[in-house]
Amino acid sequence: MAALVLAVMLVGCAPKPAGQATSAWDVSAAQREGELVVYMNSDGHEDVTDGFQRRFPKIKVRLVTLTSVKIRERLIAETQAGKPVADVAWSSTMDIQVKLINDGYAQTYRSPEAKGLPTWAVWRDQGFGVTAxxxxxxxxxxxxxxxxxxxxxxxxxxxxxxxxxxxxxxxxxxxxxxxxxxxxxxxxxxxxxxxxxxxxxxxxxxxxxxxxxxxxxxxxxxxxxxxxxxxxxxxxxxxxxxxxxxxxxxxxxxxxxxISRVAFITRSAPHPKAARLFLDYLMSDEGQRRLAQSGLPPIRSVGGATALGLGARPIRIGPALLAxxxxxxxxxxxxxxxxxxxx
The missing domain is CATH 3.40.190.10 (Periplasmic binding protein-like II)
Structure with missing residues (x-):
């Protein structure tokens, strides 16, 4: 009991990262996990991952680039076989991401950063669209x-x-x-x-x-x-x-x-707290700036929602994509x- 109280006290004293709303508990747990594996379907994210690595140097990031279909196949096969899977699946193929979420391959995370996203970009506190x-x-x-x-x-x-x-x-x-x-x-x-x-x-x-x-x-x-x-x-x-x-x-x-690149924490993520930290980073002010530097249009401007053009037809993240x-x-x-x- 005394050890538990001490751990809670230490976490309570842990500083939260500036400009990011992740809880101090999750930050400390993520740093203890020390690793993050992301399945993604495109290259060109160096500024984002470099920024995350600089902010959280104790967490080693491993990116695995696959086609969106291969992400789905690999995630399902590894989960069913009980093998290590990615912590985060991040892809621009929105319907495949929604299908994976709907079929139970994601876990819920009530991200404190998600309040800055438009309603069409968040589904069930599991799928988060971070670009536009x-x-x-x-x-x-x-x-x-x-x-x-x-x-x-x-x-x-x-x-x-x-x-x-x-x-x-x-x-x-x-x-x-x-x-x-x-x-x-x-x-x-x-x-x-x-x-x-x-x-x-x-x-x-x-x-x-x-x-x-x-x-x-x-x-x-x-x-x-x-x-x-x-x-x-x-x-x-x-x-x-x-x-x-x-x-x-x-x-x-x-x-x-x-379209929006949809990220979610996998159901069997080996490093779930590091995954939370990464998702929050993508949605944070710094993460959105880093996305822009990588050439990925952020879903919101710093401090507010992105103003979409009159001709923009956002594809809503949600059950309609299951069609x-x-x-x-x-x-x-x-x-x-x-x-x-x-x-």
Whole structure:
């Protein structure tokens, strides 16, 4: 009993990190755990993880980069086998994250930092969206005249209809059948754009290059395709800065799907307190600044909610995304897509 009282007293004396609302108890426990494993589906988070490591040097961070589908498969397999799993799963494929949460692979954490997020970005105190990223059109400045670049979804549909030969074999996109992102983008477009089905039919008829990996898709712009349909602004900016300065992008003027990278603490996290500390860091003022430095649009500005543009259509984190896993709906959408590809 005396040892327990002493431990409580020591934690009560432990300083909370400045600018972060994590409890002193969780901070001390996280530092004793000393390790954090994060499964994520993209690179480019150096500023964020470096910032966390500088703030909490006693915690060793290990990042494992996987596709969103592989994150799901690995997390399920490791949990069912009783093997060590990641502490945090962090991915831009929102529907897969929601499915994992709904199926019981996440644990609840009433984060004191979550109050700074918009309501659409938090679900069941388990899934937390920490970025706000528009989906854009990307293009190769050397291969496509700027005047030809469609500036909206409506303009893209009109261009495909007016001159199909011009675009045949020239557009790259995520494969809705094999890519989690590709299916999520298609599903999102169909929910917010009345002419989305006609647009996807026209895209299918243009004999597009279909990809699962975003880097392969963008590499194809150098010699094969002139335009990418459906890419986060974040990835486009990072690619232009690091890989190909000839890459340009357009934020569609009629509407922009807005995705958020969703993070959650896994149900069997070996280091749950370190996971809490990392989630709170991502949502804190410093974490949001670090995300911005990494080229990831933060979900809020420091001290307040992010002001979204008039055309922003945020994809809400929650049960509506589970419709993407309804086999009847999925089969119907993909059958329509396959039929358009064959025409």
């Amino acid at each position: 990223e528009p989906i854009v059109f990307a293009y190769n400045k050397k291969l496509l005249n700027e005047a030809e670049v469609p500036r909206s979804h409506a303009a893209l549909l009109a261009a495909l209809r007016a001159d199909p030969d011009r675009w045949r074999g020239k557009i790259a996109m995520y494969d809705p059948e094999r890519s989690g992102l590709g299916f999520m983008y298609m599903s999102g477009d169909l929910q917010v754009y009345p002419d989305a089905q006609a647009m996807y039919d026209a895209l299918a008829g243009s004999e597009p290059g279909l990809f699962v990996v975003g880097s392969s898709m963008l590499n194809s712009l150098t010699d094969q395709h002139v335009m990418v349909f459906g890419l986060t602004q974040t990835f486009a900016e990072w690619w232009a800065r690091r890989r190909n300065p000839d890459l340009g992008y357009v934020v569609p003027s009629d509407y922009q799907l807005l 993407n896993f309804d086999q009847g709906r999925r089969t119907e959408l993909l059958d329509t897509w396959r039929a358009a590809l064959k025409q």
